[in-house]
Amino acid sequence: MKNVILVQRRDPRSDDEDNQIKFLELEELARSNDYRVVGEVIQYRFPDRKCQIGQGKVEELIALIREKAAEKVIFYNQLNSTQIYNISEACQCEVIDKFQLILEIFATRATTNRSKLQVELAQLRYELPKARMLVSLLKKEERPGFMGLGGYEDSYEQDIKKRISRINKELGASLRDDEALRTFRHEKGFSLVALAGYTNAGKSTLFRTLVHEDVPVENMLFTTLLPTTRSLTINKRRMLLTDTVGFIEDLPHWMVDAFRSTLEGVFLADVILLVADISEPAPLIRKKLAVCHDIFWEQLENASIITVLNKADRISEEQVQMRLDQIGYLAPNPVVISAKASFGIDTLKETIFQKLPIWEYLRLSLPMSEEGMSVVSWLFDEGLVHNIDYGDTIVMDIEARHEIISRAESLEQELWDSSSSL
């Protein structure tokens, strides 16, 4: 376990509570990556060009590193390559910022080929703007090539660009496979439900409770990196529930782009379960929900949102009511539950059922023939059969999506036409 020191530069007159929340989140992120936080440095000032924090604060940081034997410094603020170089030279230890920390976490958790590619893509996108500067800083004294006229700065940048385009191509192919799979699932009569929300809100615990299956659940950020999908049946309607990666505030666009294929499961769902931790203070829940709304606003298509307020067992009923009043304007269709204590799950299931895309009812009669039986079997797959009567003809009451109903009607017509012509 490495000892780390966390640093945050706060703008003068900025919201202190907000700054504190951000700092705690950084601490949480550091712990998630197995770091031991041994010191904190906070400064109120506008950014310094050389080191982000002031020169005096850098001296203070150096002393703290020596005292606590820290091996790494993590900045909340985004650092450019010159700043990273200057601070690491002064402190004689590794310096990273919040985004690099997130990438480190993602890299350690990535297990499948696709998630590894996504992490590499995000790392390369992060590195690209810094590539030129990094090489020129490290090779200040050297002049490569014949008589110092060559240059490897460009080639390093070109290498990164080439690798990015290769990864994009590979991820594009897997994305197409995903889309095809999603369409297939829709056609098979499944409705798509996705779990979304801020990281560590308890999405995986809820997933486990809903589908009765073990997926890794831990009290740390970004436990889930790749979407997991399982089937779920509520009131005989079949649906696929997907657990996804959590959101985080100020996630830079290059990172969202890199994980687009993971998040697309959320954006193309019929119903989104927006999970929030109700045991947290109201301003924090508000902030986290606002981040989710922000991401939804950019990407969401036509989906119903259900706000699942999880971890209700940790606070009293009065507190739950108070929080609901305070955050209600950001919580569409709120349902209070505790995934761990399995409380409120039935109400949640009922709400999910109500928000599913509307299915239509149809009573149809089919000839008792081989073709008729194959239509019956198809309808059992695609929709919900309420009633079936095998007499001289097959009479059935079904409920299904509009496309299925129209297809069933035309098939019914076709079968009767062909049987009468025989």
Added chain:
Amino acid sequence: MYNIIAVDISGRHLMGEQYFMVCAAVTLSVSASQIRRVGEMNIKSFNRDRAPDVDYVVQMIEDTVDGLNTDATIVVEKGDLYNQPEWLSKIMFSQDLKYPESLSERLGIEIAHHVSLSSRRLLIRKFGIE
């Protein structure tokens, strides 16, 4: 369900030798993710020979909102107030103000944006402003 006044300003760029801006304020009843009802609208145009500063933007929004009969929280894009922190913008207004958070508030601003943009285009065409 709660009421908001969504505000948007179009035309904050130099056109010929002046800034011809249109501010639209729309009252809406919204839930967390949907707009339930669109109420009143007020549109006001402003002419200025130099770029609008924060004070002028505040004045434009206040003047436009004054024409409405609804009393609700004004919702305006952070960028419209030069990305000032919310607490600073709040104290500059006589009415409650906030930046958009929920999907419905963002939708509200989108409506106000369509109103201000189309009104500005119409006015430019009608008065032949070049």
